Amino acid sequence: MKSYKLNIIQYLVLILGILFFIISIYLGIYFKFKYFPISFFIIILSFMLIPIILGHYAARKISKLNFENKKNRKKTIIGLYLCYISIFILLFQVVYTSLLPFNYKIDVELIDTPNNKITPEILQQTKKALSKRMDKYGVLFKIEEINYNIINIKLRYEEEPEVEMLRKFIEGNSSLSFHLVHKDNDSLIKNISDTNFILPEGFKCIKTYKGNQTVIVKTNPELVDNVEEADANTDPQTNLQIVNVTFLPEGKERFAKITENNIGQRLAIILDSVVYSAPIINGPIKGGQIQISGMENYQEAKLLEIVLNSTLPCKIKITGLYNIE
Numbered sequence: 001m002k003s004y005k006l007n008i009i010q011y012l013v014l015i016l017g018i019l020f021f022i023i024s025i026y027l028g029i030y031f032k033f034k035y036f037p038i039s040f041f042i043i044i045l046s047f048m049l050i051p052i053i054l055g056h057y058a059a060r061k062i063s064k065l066n067f068e069n070k071k072n073r074k075k076t077i078i079g080l081y082l083c084y085i086s087i088f089i090l091l092f093q094v095v096y097t098s099l100l101p102f103n104y105k106i107d108v109e110l111i112d113t114p115n116n117k118i119t120p121e122i123l124q125q126t127k128k129a130l131s132k133r134m135d136k137y138g139v140l141f142k143i144e145e146i147n148y149n150i151i152n153i154k155l156r157y158e159e160e161p162e163v164e165m166l167r168k169f170i171e172g173n174s175s176l177s178f179h180l181v182h183k184d185n186d187s188l189i190k191n192i193s194d195t196n197f198i199l200p201e202g203f204k205c206i207k208t209y210k211g212n213q214t215v216i217v218k219t220n221p222e223l224v225d226n227v228e229e230a231d232a233n234t235d236p237q238t239n240l241q242i243v244n245v246t247f248l249p250e251g252k253e254r255f256a257k258i259t260e261n262n263i264g265q266r267l268a269i270i271l272d273s274v275v276y277s278a279p280i281i282n283g284p285i286k287g288g289q290i291q292i293s294g295m296e297n298y299q300e301a302k303l304l305e306i307v308l309n310s311t312l313p314c315k316i317k318i319t320g321l322y323n324i325e
Contacts, residue, residue, distance in 0.1 A: 016051035017082030102154035179217035181266035226251025230308035252288030260284035
């Protein structure tokens, strides 16, 4: 019985060893040995401990049973060797990519306002949020403090960076809010160009994402931010780019009440003062999840995902981008 169990463990160690070896080679090809997140290494290493522990356990058990045929340990030894080789490959990627020289430098200034003074805590939170964004951006980087309100980001680019996209990526601080649309929105919009048109009290006009329509929404939002997680994806039915947003527990409860109390009305999803969509509320939404659509491509949806997942504690702006090679 013990021999049967040990055989299962040995096969498991061998299979996992082969799997991790393939993963390590694939990641090297995927990142082209130019960038490798340390977080990837830690996650993979933690999973790799499973076959390593099982392998050493099986090897000791086989030795104690005094099996005459050394081939009984062969599968375990091969599995362990593959795991150790995989660790070496991954560690090499981490060390090698960390030694690559930087060729771009970005100066970032934290904006000090009367309502949001820059403090050491704000500075550290900003560094953490920017680090989270740069990890997702897929380039080698290093963030340094230059002054109480100046951060320096050094990057390694293989090609010339898209400055405008990089600016949106770093400076973006998307504020997600939900506003009820005026019940007579369609009829009011028809008269909006009239010189005698008066906007209803407590409402404001917001342009849609494409900029070709206007929506009249309540000035005060029903819900602001409360985002726990955002995930960019492609809608399998429409093939359009979407971002799935999950609320924090407080936001989930609040959103359920909003949708329950306003069935039949339209709710505008506004991001950075732009209406992405304004669907009709057909019933209470208690799952705490919504979809944002309207992005032109996956890159744009991914940018939105990253920005929503790493909100900055203050406004920032890029004051300089330099080639340092």
